[in-house]
Amino acid sequence: MDTERNEEFLEEIKKRLSEYRFYHSLNVAEEAKRLARKYGADEEKAFTAGLIHDIMKDTDYSCQKEIIENFSGKMTDTELANPKIWHAMSGEAFLRRELGVTDEEILSAVRYHTTAKENMTLLEKVIYIADYTSAERDYPDVDVIREKAERSLEEAMLYGLQFTIKENVEAGRVVHPDSILAYNEVAISENKKVRKEEENAHTGNT
Ligand SMILES: [Fe+2]
Ligand SMILES: [Fe+2]
Secondary structure, three states: OOHHHHHHHHHHHHHHOOHHHHHHHHHHHHHHHHHHHHHOOOHHHHHHHHHHOOOOOOOOHHHHHHHHHHHOOOOOHHHHHOHHHHHHHHHHHHHHHOOOOOOHHHHHHHHOOOOOOOOOOHHHHHHHHHHHHOOOOOOOOHHHHHHHHHHOHHHHHHHHHHHHHHHHHHOOOOOOHHHHHHHHHHHHHHHHHHHHHHHHHHHHHO
């Protein structure tokens, strides 16, 4: 993605987002670029995807719903029941149809930055995590997930998914099936890793 396009995206997000959300987007772009460098993803794509991931976040729900229905088809009952996740879907549709973004990797990183999904690409994981660890974030556990993100993207994914799923359940909100599938996939592989480490430690001790 060329720099000129980033300038254009910057203008677009400035126009559409609150000041807080605008700076959040700049921070996610920087953090995504840093994580991409660390884990071997495309730094430029990570920066651009971070910049535009929340482009529809401050657009009213009725308008977002219209964009999704016009461009991506009907929403499922779970999606209809949780407007907080709409901006990821409307964001992808808007970027594709209105801003002419054609890079499928970037589009998909935007599309799944809130729910996550099974079999995520490196870039999708980078954006998912950067959204939790961007510079302005200050929720209680932010240091824990930042530390995990330095060790392994999967470890941070597991923590992020636990956080989101718990938050939704505790608030009585629905949990998107993609989040459950992502959680189970990462939990299986992370638990295997822990078991292997324990086995190695045990073998080493005897
Ligand atoms: Fe978002
Ligand atoms: Fe975000």
